[in-house]
Amino acid sequence: MLWSGWGDPAKAAPLPDSVIGLLRDLLGVTPLETGPAVLDGIDVPESPLSPGARQALADCVGDAHVHTDAESRIRHTRGKSTPDLLRIRAGEVDDIPAAVLLPGSHDEVLAVLRACTEHGVAAVPFGGGTSVVGGLAPEVKRSFVALDLRRLDGLLALDEVSRTATLQPGLRAPQAEALLNERGFTLGHFPQSYEWASIGGFAAARSSGQASAGYGRFDEMVLGLTVATPEGTWEAGRAPRSAAGPDLRQLVLGSEGALGVITSVTVRIRPLPATRVYEGWRFASFEAGAAALRTLAQDGPRPTVLRLSDETETFIGLAQPDKIGNSDAPQPGGCMAIAGYEGTPEDTEDRRTRARDVLLACGGEFVGEEPGERWAHGRYNAPYLRDALLDAGAFAETLETAGFWSALPALYDEVRQALTATLTEAGTPPLVMCHISHVYENGASLYFTVVSAQGDDPVAHWAPVKRAANDAILAAGGTISHHHGVGTDHRDWFTQEIGPLGVRVLKAVKAELDPAAVLNPGVLIPVR
């Protein structure tokens, strides 16, 4: 993973000149005067870990698994939101961990948490490091360690009859898929962060993948969890479904490392699909397309992948970044939807045929498999494009929400309006694009992408815009996050969303499991 951006540096590609011209003409984007910091040049403070604390932690995981060198610590500083990238590119490392620990077992995690409690050191669980909501930047005035779970990368069990698998949290999604694929199964969880994100992170942040219409959200896949807490081991989930009290799995899911460190996850698995087909549909408007998606979500048949870009996103073709600014590429009007089907050949064909009737009846125009295959080919590329945009002097960020179907039009309008108005007032009129990325019987998610000029101090420039968008989301009845999570960036809106009693409940649970507040302090819920 690129320390100052996304993914495999070998896959990075600069923007074509045509796009740079478009950014300049359309948004006033000008080239940066200075390039990003270089790794070796960053001024990293000495690790503030006391010798006693360092020794205690080394006693837990072994000396070889305690890293205090600059590069390890820089690589575990914050996550991958655009402000995170802008700050690390500027060489800003005020959120740097004191050390990076690599525990090798559940018991080692337990021991680390006890040692952290004893020595007053905070601990931040670190999976793929892909948080885009400040989930890896605790609010601490004391030192903290990053608990990198990469050594916990095993498939612990696979039950072919019950179709369950028990996975360790440090498995990156492609590793987990490979282990399951070998046995003929898939998890079916493919978020945009797929290539780097981890199983533990999916659970901790309630991830949702691009094929959620067919495979469900990650929180719907989880059947059991083992959690290491400062107070000991907590196991949740004994049967697929139960009436034995509140579902405590659902308290662990979304807890973002603030209640414990997830050390194993038992998930539902499905047979590896023999067939995968993705196709494009064009609708006259976002409203018409949304109505079609709603019809499929409510009355079926349910595609495996179902998404719809609004007019702007369709026009810009963000789904096909390599074509931006290429005037030879066809630029269809209206709104583009992608419907994908995965499964047995019979099931795929059956659903596809019946869904086609529904989409046609809803005014959709079939535009063939090419747009679908293009989407599938480029589905993990957007974060690379963001790096290129930042390099070119543009600002690019995403944010997302979900709401009930009847609330969706206002939610769409008001968030777009908040983004456009605040950035325009700040002198950097943006391009705001949106798509529906996940559908449910009762509602859907909205995923916004914003591109503008950076402004003089891009992190400060963005902050009031993000606040305005968050305010608009709550005012229009949306949830502050559909799949990115809360972290520190959304915390103040999350507390509004769940209300004072909801916050008190979470604080009471945290105080019980983590009385010294060593776990990700300030993430999810306020420290005080």
Place this chain on the structure above:
Amino acid sequence: MLWSGWGDPAKAAPLPDSVIGLLRDLLGVTPLETGPAVLDGIDVPESPLSPGARQALADCVGDAHVHTDAESRIRHTRGKSTPDLLRIRAGEVDDIPAAVLLPGSHDEVLAVLRACTEHGVAAVPFGGGTSVVGGLAPEVKRSFVALDLRRLDGLLALDEVSRTATLQPGLRAPQAEALLNERGFTLGHFPQSYEWASIGGFAAARSSGQASAGYGRFDEMVLGLTVATPEGTWEAGRAPRSAAGPDLRQLVLGSEGALGVITSVTVRIRPLPATRVYEGWRFASFEAGAAALRTLAQDGPRPTVLRLSDETETFIGLAQPDKIGNSDAPQPGGCMAIAGYEGTPEDTEDRRTRARDVLLACGGEFVGEEPGERWAHGRYNAPYLRDALLDAGAFAETLETAGFWSALPALYDEVRQALTATLTEAGTPPLVMCHISHVYENGASLYFTVVSAQGDDPVAHWAPVKRAANDAILAAGGTISHHHGVGTDHRDWFTQEIGPLGVRVLKAVKAELDPAAVLNPGVLIPVR
């Protein structure tokens, strides 16, 4: 509701002589020497409510809605488990509430909980009064009031676009269905307690209905909840799905009145099905039938209703109580499954046709619609049959669990063995029947029915048997309840199931929301 048994007294029917003979010959059931208590003859102690407390409560709900007469209090004593019925039939009212309150609004519930806190009076939320796990019998050394929610019986909102409805908790299921049906929708929630159970109870106890294969469990239908607690109002759920922290709805669901009083529930609704068809399938063995159900649950198509009786239940034909002992009725060997389909004519026919191919391929024999229609016709009758069995001197009780598919055979064997061995040792060899009542991709529920002679002291006779069954459930990896709940009867096994940290988490949440422990003390979690 019959105060000493189930349902509408007009629907009660004595057992045919043939069945009485069968019970005598097979199980040694002998007629009771004394009949049950009569309502007027029960010696009810004076309400222990102090005048000050009574006045404070009357100030909350109005004097007309505070009932301290004997009949009201008897009718709110315990629930409808077999031990509950045996005790109330014996005139035993040591668990009687001091008063029955009928609040008329959320704010009145809030006021009652504050008054209870102030006056040291416990409060037990009471919906349909159908708990079979001791959920209405708190462990209190002080007085408690029953909070009967029947006046909260409105449909607060219906969103046809999002397909959601907001229901008050005191709506009994048929009332809720009628209100939704008028608008062309259904909840699709039809547990055996359907005719009497309430919306609030479904949520509080994580109910699951007979059509759960198609409509899902009640906890899967819930999108939002409003809860009155001694510390104020708690609202959970803002979007269909969210990544904004832990899903706090899932902490309310299954909380059984111990964390708050649910005062409104927003649920997913579905269009009223135009077509309903139920059919019977015969399998050579429970194992073969279970494999067929698993195939449908995992690979589809998914019927709306899917259940399978084991050999004994099929033979006894408990699903057709009016035919028991009727030697003219055909008694097919093997195991009977019911598959039901509800929906549009096209969807119903499509799923039925494809499921038929699967069931045939799994060795099923189609036995026509008659067994399916018979099941549908008698689906709410079993509790009436139990009353008749108790009248005839027999003991009859049910218990249930769920587990992963691979654990199901051992779970089935060990629970059946525990029931048979303990009752046989006690001198009353039982008839033990079982069915799979709910299926999931990863597992299923097992629902056991036990019939035996009563023994001299039937409540004491049953206690060690129930303990042995609970022990067997946990030992074999099952959950202590799939849909009946925890109450006081399952509490000691529930605490084993969720472990010490799980218990501490729930206690911490309860202490935060209900610091004076007035809410259903001893239900779900221990008082101390």
